[in-house]
Amino acid sequence: MQSNEMVAIDELKKPYFVWFEENWVHDDILHHHQKGQLVYVESGFQYITIEEKIYLLPQNHAVWIPPLAVHKTNSHSEKIKLMIMFADVSTKAHFYQEVNVFSVPPVLKEMIKYAEKWSKLMTSDQDEYLFLQALFNELPRFVEHSLTLHISVPRDKRLIKVMEYLHNHYQHEIKMEDLSDAALLSLRTLERIFKRETGLTLIKYQQMLRIIKSLELLSSGNLTVSETAYNVGYKSVQAYTRSFYSVMQFRPTDFVKTI
Numbered sequence: 001m002q003s004n005e006m007v008a009i010d011e012l013k014k015p016y017f018v019w020f021e022e023n024w025v026h027d028d029i030l031h032h033h034q035k036g037q038l039v040y041v042e043s044g045f046q047y048i049t050i051e052e053k054i055y056l057l058p059q060n061h062a063v064w065i066p067p068l069a070v071h072k073t074n075s076h077s078e079k080i081k082l083m084i085m086f087a088d089v090s091t092k093a094h095f096y097q098e099v100n101v102f103s104v105p106p107v108l109k110e111m112i113k114y115a116e117k118w119s120k121l122m123t124s125d126q127d128e129y130l131f132l133q134a135l136f137n138e139l140p141r142f143v144e145h146s147l148t149l150h151i152s153v154p155r156d157k158r159l160i161k162v163m164e165y166l167h168n169h170y171q172h173e174i175k176m177e178d179l180s181d182a183a184l185l186s187l188r189t190l191e192r193i194f195k196r197e198t199g200l201t202l203i204k205y206q207q208m209l210r211i212i213k214s215l216e217l218l219s220s221g222n223l224t225v226s227e228t229a230y231n232v233g234y235k236s237v238q239a240y241t242r243s244f245y246s247v248m249q250f251r252p253t254d255f256v257k258t259i
Contacts, residue, residue, distance in 0.1 A: 010034050012122070015088040016132040020119040022081050030072045035086040036096060037065040038139070040104060040112050044080030045219040048073055050099050053150045056212045057101065058219045060109070064100040064139065083112050087136045095140040101149055103250075108142040111135050149215075149247065151208055154197035158183050162190065166202075170209040171233030176202065210234070211247045218252065225252045 009017055010033060017035070030049075039048070040062040048055050048063060050071040057063055065071055067089055089096045104112070115135070118128040154163065161182040166174070179202060180187040194202055210232040217228045229240035229252075244252050 009086055012086075014122075014124050014129075016129060016136075017086040018115050018118045018121065018128070018132070019084045019086070020082070020116045021084075028073045030070050032068050032070050033065075033086060034067060034088075036067045036089045038085045038087070038112075038136075039063050039065065040083040040085075040109075042081040042083055042113075045216055046073065046080060046082065049153070052153045052155075053099070054153060055099070055101055055150045056215055058215045060104055062102060062104050062108075062112075064096070064098075064143075066097050066099065069099065083116065085112070085115065085132065085135075087132065089136075093140060095143070099150075100143055102143045105142055108135075108139075149208075149212065151205065151212065152198040152200075154194070156193055156197050158185060159194060159197060162194070166206060166209060170206050170213065171231070173233075174202075174206060207243055208247065211244055214240070214244065214252070228252070 039046070039057065041057045041059055043059055045059060046057040048057060048065075048071055050063070050065055050069055054074060055063060111131075112135075115128075115132065118125060118132075121128065162179050165179060165182050176187050180190045183190050185193070191202060194200075194205070198205055200208065214228050214232045217223050217231060218225070223231065225240075226237050229237045232240070234240035234243065241251055244250070
């Protein structure tokens with residue numbers, strides 16, 4: 001949220017705070033909150049950097065951002081409706097201490113939408129408290145499938161040109177020699193440093209970029225699955241579907257139906 005709003009939220013004495021907005025513009029400067037934060041994308045898509053990892057939130061997906069986690073918005077679709085809920089987290093349950101990105105099941109979706117009645121309510125309300133207490137208490141059980149849909153931002157400056165190359169050419173066949181030349185490193189050294197910094201191999205990173213971009217295209221609703229597959233560099237719909245499923249545990253057609 002914008003910095004002046006962030007201060008107001010951190011100063012709120014109430015344990016929960018709901019903020020829903022059409023065409024939301026989240027703060028693009030790194031910041032954090034004392035409260036944990038649930039961000040749900042009802043329509044559109046949103047990129048969020050959390051603790052130096054970039055996450056994509058497609059339509060009908062949410063992310064749990066732990067208390068004090070440093071985050072910011074990278075970019076978003078032209079029209080977006082975000083539903084954001086802040087919560088004091090007293091439990092030490094593992095779920096609340098980690099970033100979780102997940103597809104929102106129908107029951108949770110209805111609960112989030114119902115909570116819109118308390119949007120921007122600054123004063124305490126017993127009904128709001130009881131309802132949101134139940135929602136956040138059950139949140140770990142609502143999350144049946146947490147995604148690993150993120151890409152890490154490496155700190156090693158030797159990888160800057162490699163990252164630029166990957167992001168600009170992810171849809172093409174990439175020669176590993178071109179990447180090692182860009183980094184002025186041997187291929188073996190580059191692969192070792194890259195895996196250490198991002199947690200992924202170069203090939204897996206390119207796959208993640210393709211899947212993330214394809215989700216963005218699918219969320220726009222302007223392209224078919226086939227057109228999306230070819231736009232992000234796959235030579236066949238079958239290859240794209242296999243790659244998509246290995247990352248998402250959904251098929252592209254299943255995903256389109258859910259959004």
